[in-house]
Amino acid sequence: MxxxxxVSPMVPPExxxxxxxxxxxxxxxxxxxxxxxxxxRGVCPYAAAVLATATAExxxxxxxxxxxxxxxxxxxxMVERGRSLPVFLMHVPATWQTSAARQLYRxxxxxxxxxxxxIGGAVPxxxxxxxxxxxxxxxxxxxxxxxxxxxxxxxxxxxxxxxxFIDEGGTxxxxxxxxxxxxxxxxxxxxxxxxxALRVSIxxxxxxxxxxxxxxxxxxxxxxxxxxxxxxxxxxxxxALLGGPLLADDHGILDTIESLGGRIVLDATESGERxxxxxxxxxxxxxxxxxxxxxxxxxxxxxxxxxxxxAMYDWLGRELPSRGVRGIVFRRYLxxxxxxxxxxxxxxxxxxxxxxxxxxxxxxxxxxxxxxRLEAFLEMLSGASSLGKRPSSIRREDDGAAGGCRxxxxxxxxxxxx
Amino acid sequence: xxxxxxxxxxxxxxxxYEELRSRGLREPSYGGPLRRHVADGDLRLLKLRMDNSAxxxxxxxxxxxxxxxxxxxxxQGKRLVGAMKDLGTVPVMACSLPNVVAFCPDGAWWIPCVxxxxxxxxAQSDAHGIxxxxxxxxxxxxxxxxxxxxxxxxxxxxxxxATCDDVRAIAQRIQRLGFPxxxxxxxxxxxxxxxxxxVRLPGGFSAPASLVAMVRQELGRVREALEHYAGExxxxxxxxxxxxxxxxxxxxxxxxxxxxxxxxxxxxxxxEMLVAEMLAIHFxxxxxxxxxxxxxxxxxxxxxxxxxxxxxxxxxxxxxWVNPVADLRVMNLLEDVGGRVCGSEYLFCHALDPVPEDxxxxxxxxxxxxxxxxxxxxxxxxxxxxxxxxxxxxxxxxISQIPGASHCAMEGAIIEEIVRERLGLPVVQIxxxxxxxxxEPTLRTRLEAIVEASVxxxxxxxxxxxxxxxxx
Ligand code: SF4
Ligand code: SF4
Numbered sequence: 106m107x108x109x110x111x112v113s114p115m116v117p118p119e120x121x122x123x124x125x126x127x128x129x130x131x132x133x134x135x136x137x138x139x140x141x142x143x144x145x146r147g148v149c150p151y152a153a154a155v156l157a158t159a160t161a162e163x164x165x166x167x168x169x170x171x172x173x174x175x176x177x178x179x180x181x182x183m184v185e186r187g188r189s190l191p192v193f194l195m196h197v198p199a200t201w202q203t204s205a206a207r208q209l210y211r212x213x214x215x216x217x218x219x220x221x222x223x224i225g226g227a228v229p230x231x232x233x234x235x236x237x238x239x240x241x242x243x244x245x246x247x248x249x250x251x252x253x254x255x256x257x258x259x260x261x262x263x264x265x266x267x268x269x270f271i272d273e274g275g276t277x278x279x280x281x282x283x284x285x286x287x288x289x290x291x292x293x294x295x296x297x298x299x300x301x302a303l304r305v306s307i308x309x310x311x312x313x314x315x316x317x318x319x320x321x322x323x324x325x326x327x328x329x330x331x332x333x334x335x336x337x338x339x340x341x342x343x344x345a346l347l348g349g350p351l352l353a354d355d356h357g358i359l360d361t362i363e364s365l366g367g368r369i370v371l372d373a374t375e376s377g378e379r380x381x382x383x384x385x386x387x388x389x390x391x392x393x394x395x396x397x398x399x400x401x402x403x404x405x406x407x408x409x410x411x412x413x414x415x416a417m418y419d420w421l422g423r424e425l426p427s428r429g430v431r432g433i434v435f436r437r438y439l440x441x442x443x444x445x446x447x448x449x450x451x452x453x454x455x456x457x458x459x460x461x462x463x464x465x466x467x468x469x470x471x472x473x474x475x476x477x478r479l480e481a482f483l484e485m486l487s488g489a490s491s492l493g494k495r496p497s498s499i500r501r502e503d504d505g506a507a508g509g510c511r512x513x514x515x516x517x518x519x520x521x522x523x
Numbered sequence: 524x525x526x527x528x529x530x531x532x533x534x535x536x537x538x539x540y541e542e543l544r545s546r547g548l549r550e551p552s553y554g555g556p557l558r559r560h561v562a563d564g565d566l567r568l569l570k571l572r573m574d575n576s577a578x579x580x581x582x583x584x585x586x587x588x589x590x591x592x593x594x595x596x597x598x599q600g601k602r603l604v605g606a607m608k609d610l611g612t613v614p615v616m617a618c619s620l621p622n623v624v625a626f627c628p629d630g631a632w633w634i635p636c637v638x639x640x641x642x643x644x645x646a647q648s649d650a651h652g653i654x655x656x657x658x659x660x661x662x663x664x665x666x667x668x669x670x671x672x673x674x675x676x677x678x679x680x681x682x683x684x685a686t687c688d689d690v691r692a693i694a695q696r697i698q699r700l701g702f703p704x705x706x707x708x709x710x711x712x713x714x715x716x717x718x719x720x721x722v723r724l725p726g727g728f729s730a731p732a733s734l735v736a737m738v739r740q741e742l743g744r745v746r747e748a749l750e751h752y753a754g755e756x757x758x759x760x761x762x763x764x765x766x767x768x769x770x771x772x773x774x775x776x777x778x779x780x781x782x783x784x785x786x787x788x789x790x791x792x793x794x795e796m797l798v799a800e801m802l803a804i805h806f807x808x809x810x811x812x813x814x815x816x817x818x819x820x821x822x823x824x825x826x827x828x829x830x831x832x833x834x835x836x837x838x839x840x841x842x843x844w845v846n847p848v849a850d851l852r853v854m855n856l857l858e859d860v861g862g863r864v865c866g867s868e869y870l871f872c873h874a875l876d877p878v879p880e881d882x883x884x885x886x887x888x889x890x891x892x893x894x895x896x897x898x899x900x901x902x903x904x905x906x907x908x909x910x911x912x913x914x915x916x917x918x919x920x921x922i923s924q925i926p927g928a929s930h931c932a933m934e935g936a937i938i939e940e941i942v943r944e945r946l947g948l949p950v951v952q953i954x955x956x957x958x959x960x961x962x963e964p965t966l967r968t969r970l971e972a973i974v975e976a977s978v979x980x981x982x983x984x985x986x987x988x989x990x991x992x993x994x995x
Contacts, residue, residue, distance in 0.1 A: 147924075147932030172711045175688040179933035182901045186937060196711040199683040199691065205740045206708055212733065219716070412683045412691065412706040413698055442657060442929050446692035449652025450699045 107166040107225050108270075110190075112155060112350070113177070114380035114406060115197045116169050117398050118268050119241045120214055123234040124226030129165060130268035132353040132376075133158055149440040150464060152176035154352055159184045159192070166224050167191040169217065173199075173410040174443055193220045199412045201403070210403040214395065235394040242385050244271050249378065257359035257369035261351065264378055341368030342486050343429045347421070347451070348436035349409075349444050350375040355436075355464070361476060362434065365483050370428040374436065379420065380406050409443045418454060425457065432458050432486045434479070439465045458486065528827055528834045530572035530792050530855070533557060539575055548577055551812065553588035560587045564641035570960075572855050574795045574834065578816075578823035585807055585816045586798050587637075589626070590672055592808050596624040597674040602753050605676035606805065607663075607704075608690040611769075611874030612892040613680050613745055614805040619765025620753045627805045628679075629690060631662040631672060635957035636850050643669050653696060658689045658928040659849050659957050667697055678752045679704045680745055685711035685898040688929035705748050707741040709892065710734050712899035724894040725876035727910075728903055739889035746885070762884035768810055770877045775817040776803055777875060782824050784865045784915050788833025790824045793854040793864035797847065800867065803874040834858075840977040841865035843917035845908055845938060849925055850959040853966060857921070860971045861978075866915035868908050872896055901934040905941035913946060918977040920946075921970070924954040949976045 108127040111118075118128035133154035145153065155177070159168050168190050170181040181194040195213045198206035222228055229237075248263045255263065344367045346359070351374050359369055373379040382398075383405025390397040407416035424430075433455055437444035452459050460482040465471050531539060540548075540556045557580065561568055565587060573579055597603055604625040606613035617625035634642050636659070644665025648654070651668065653661045666672040681694045681704050698704045712730050715721035720732040750757050779799060783791045799820055806813040827833065835858055843866040848854060857864065873894040879887040896904035912920055920942050924931045939950045951973040959966055 145932050147928075152933075172685055175686075175929035176933070178685065178711065179901060179930055179937075182937055183933055185900070186902065186940070194711065194713070196685065196713070198708050198710070200706050200708045202706075203708075203741075203744070205737055209708070209710060209737055216716070410691075412681075412695060413704070414695060440656065440929075440932075442688040442692040445656060446653060446696050450696060452652075453699075 110165040111169040113171040123229035123237045124221040127270040149438040343370040345371035347373040566639040578819040603676040607681035610871035615769045631666040682709040684709040789835040789863040790827035839863035843912035846923040905938040909945040922952040
C-alpha cells in the first residue's frame with residue numbers, strides 16, 4: 106500500500122485511508138548542526154525537519170502540507186522545487202466563522218482526494234468513508250479513555266498512532282494503549298503492519314506500509330515507549346504541555362518532566378490530544394460522511410493558527426481545571442511567530458504559572474537549560490502546592506487584557522532568545 | 524548649492540529650502556522645511572541623502588505628515604479604518620466612501636528606522652511579548668498601545684490565511700489586548716487544476732475562479748462592515764469611482780517607474796522612488812493629495828529625462844531590488860557604491876497594477892487581492908521578479924532580507940535560485956535591520972562586491988570575440 110506522509114493535524118487520515126492509501130503521520134527528527142549541516146536562520150526547527158527529511162528515499166508516495174503557517178507554506182514550495190517528492194499544499198482557512206471558510210476547507214479535501222487518486226488512490230464511496238471514519242473514531246476514543254493509565258510518552262505515541270493507518274480491527278493501536286509496565290511488546294508484526302509503538306519512525310518521512318508491503322528492519326527496534334523508567338501515571342505534579350508539535354527526539358522532555366516529579370496530564374501540543382478531531386456526528390456521517398469529517402476537523406480542532414484563536418483558550422479553559430493542571434509548560438520553537446506571540450496572552454489568561462521553553466532544536470546547551478528550568482519550575486510548584494494554590498479558570502479574550510496570572514504569581518519568567 | 528539634480532543631506536536641505544522659498548516655492552498645508560520632522564523625532568533624516576527637488580520635498584513632507592493628517596481627519600469626525608496585512612484592497616474600498624479615511628497600521632514597520640530610538644513603540648512591543656524575533660512590523664503593536672503614531676481606528680480589518688505569520692500573530696495579540704478585528708480570509712493562490720475554470724489576475728498570474736469567488740465573498744463581509752461603520756451604503760457605483768481613483772494613482776506610479784527605471788541617467792534616487800511606490804498602498808491617507816504629489820514628482824522626472832540630467836553617474840550598475848529595506852539608509856548606500864535601482868518588488872507589486880475597470884467592482888477587487896505575490900507560491904513571485912528584472916534591463920539583483928520575517932529565509936533562497944536560473948545575473952542576499960549603522964561596513968562590502976561583479980560582466984560582454992554577442 107502506498108503511503109502518504111503528512112504533518113498537520115488538520116489533514117484527516119481517514120480521508121487518505123478511504124482512498125486506499127496509508128496515511129503516515131510523521132515523527133520527524135531534529136535537524137542537528139553537527140550531523141545534518143545545520144539549521145537555517147529564520148527557519149523553525151520543525152519546518153527544517155520537514156525539509157531535511159522530505160526525500161525521495163523516504164518511501165512515501167507523496168507529502169501533504171498545509172498553509173497553517175508561513176513556514177509550512179514556504180517549506181512546501183522548497184520541497185516542490187526540489188522535486189524529490191510530490192507535494193500537496195492544502196489551504197486550511199485561518200478563519201472559521203463563515204460558511205465560506207468551511208466550504209473552502211471541504212473543497213480542499215476534495216482537491217486532496219483528486220491528488221490522492223492521481224498518485225494511485227481510488228475514489229471512495231460514501232459507505233467506505235463512513236466505515237473508515239467510524240473505525241478511526243472508535244480507536245481514538247479508546248486511546249483517549251486510556252490516557253489516565255498511560256505515561257506521557259506512551260500517550261503521545263498512541264496519539265501519533267491514531268493519526269496513522271488504522272487497520273480494519275484497529276488491533277495495532279489497541280496494543281499500544283496498554284500501560285507500559287504491563288505491556289507485552291509485540292514482536293510479531295500484524296499482517297496489516299507493525300504495531301503502533303514499533304511503527305513510530307524517527308528521522309525520515311517514513312511509512313509503516315512501504316511500497317513492497319514489508320516492514321522495515323528499523324520497525325523492530327524496541328520503542329522508547331516501553332521504557333522501564335516510566336513513572337506510575339497517577340504520581341507527580343499535574344502539568345499541561347502546550348505548544349507546537351513535538352519532534353521525535355523531543356519526547357525525552359516528557360520523560361524528563363516525569364523524572365523531575367511532574368506529570369503531563371494534558372498534552373496540548375500540536376501533536377497531542379488537543380488537535381485530535383471532535384466527535385463525529387453519526388447522523389451526518391450516514392448522510393454525508395465528508396461533511397461529518399469537515400465538522401470533526403475544521404469545525405472542532407482548536408489551534409493557534411486560527412483567527413481569532415479563542416477556541417484554543419476556551420478549550421484550555423475547560424481542560425486545565427478538569428485535569429487539575431497546576432502549571433503549563435509552554436514549548437515553542439525558535440522562529441515560530443504564531444506560538445511565540447501567544448506566550449504573553451497565555452500568561453495573562455492562565456490561572457496557573459507558565460514556564461516558557463524555547464526550542465532551538467539542536468544544542469546540548471539548550472537541553473541543559475531546559476532541564477534547569479524544568480527543575481526550578483517544578484520546585485516552585487511543589488512549594489506553591491504546600492501553600493494550597495489551586496487553579497481557577499482561564500481568562501477569555503473578552504475578559505479584557507488584565508490577566509489571571511499576575512506577574513508575581515508567574516514566578517518563573519525566563520528570558521528568551523530572539 | 525547647485526541647481527542640478529543631486530542627493531543632499533538634511534543640512535544641505537536647510538539651505539536648499541530657503542533657496543527654493545526665495546524663488547517662490549508654493550507649498551501645500553503640510554509643507555515646510557524637512558528639519559522640523561527631526562524635532563518630531565524622525566532622526567533618521569539626519570543620516571539620509573535625499574533628492575534636492577521641490578517635488579521630493581513635497582513627497583517627504585506628505586509622507587512624514589501622515590500622522591497629523593489622520594489626527595485631523597479624526598478630529599473632523601471622519602471614520603478611520605485600519606487595514607492590516609492589506610496592500611491595497613480594503614483601502615481602495617474604504618476610500619470609496621466620502622466620510623472614511625483608511626490607513627495601514629502595519630505602516631508602523633518603518634517607525635523603528637525613521638525615529639531611531641525616539642519612539643516608544645518597540646519598548647511597548649517588547650513589554651507585551653513581541654520581541655526582536657518578529658519583523659519590524661512589531662512596532663505596530665507598540666503604536667496601538669501608545670497611540671503616539673495614529674489615532675485608534677474605529678474599524679480594524681486584517682487579512683489572514685496565506686499571509687505572513689508576523690502580522691497574523693501580532694494582530695491576534697492586538698485583538699487580545701482589546702482591539703476588535705474583522706478577520707477576512709485570503710486563500711493560498713494555487714494554480715488551476717486541468718479543466719478547472721480559471722481567471723487571469725492583474726499582473727499576469729492566474730487563479731481558479733472558485734478562489735476568486737471566495738475572496739469576493741470575504742470582501743463582501745468587509746464591505747458590509749464598512750457600510751455599517753460609515754452609516755451609508757457602499758454601492759457598486761461608489762466602488763467603481765473609488766477604483767478609478769486608485770487607478771489614477773497606479774497609472775502615475777507606472778509611468779514614474781517606467782521613466783525613472785528605464786532612463787539612461789537615473790532621474791530620481793531609489794529612496795524617493797521607494798517612498799513614491801508606497802503611496803499605492805493606502806495613498807498616505809489622502810488619495811487626492813497623493814495624486815498631486817505624484818504628478819509633481821512625475822513632472823520633475825520628465826523634465827530631468829528631457830534635459831538629460833541624472834542624480835547618479837551614467838555608468839551606475841542597474842540593480843533590481845527585492846523587498847523593502849527596514850533601514851532607508853541602505854537605498855543611499857547602494858547608490859554610494861555605484862549602483863542604481865532599475866526595478867523593484869517591495870512586496871506589493873500588485874498594488875501597482877491597475878484594478879480592472881471593466882468588471883463588476885467586487886470581482887475586480889477580489890482578483891486584485893489574489894494577485895498579491897505573497898499569497899501564492901514563492902516561485903510565482905520569483906517568476907515575476909525575474910520577468911520584471913529582465914524588462915528593466917537589470918544587471919544584478921539584490922534580495923533584501925527582513926530580520927525576523929517569517930517568509931524571508933526560504934523565500935530568499937527560492938528567488939535567488941530562480942533568478943539565477945532564468946537570467947544568469949549575480950544575486951546577493953543581504954539582511955537589513957532597522958538601523959544599519961553598525962553593519963554598514965559589511966553591507967557596503969557586499970553591495971560593492973555585486974556592483975563590481977556586474978561591472979566585470981559588463982566589461983567581459985563588451986570584449987570583442989564574445990560568441991553570443993550579448994551583454995548579459
Ligand atoms: S512550529 Fe510554528 S513555525 Fe514551525 S511549523 Fe509549527 S506553527 Fe509553523
Ligand atoms: S516584512 Fe514580511 S513578515 Fe514583516 S509584515 Fe511585511 S510581509 Fe509580514
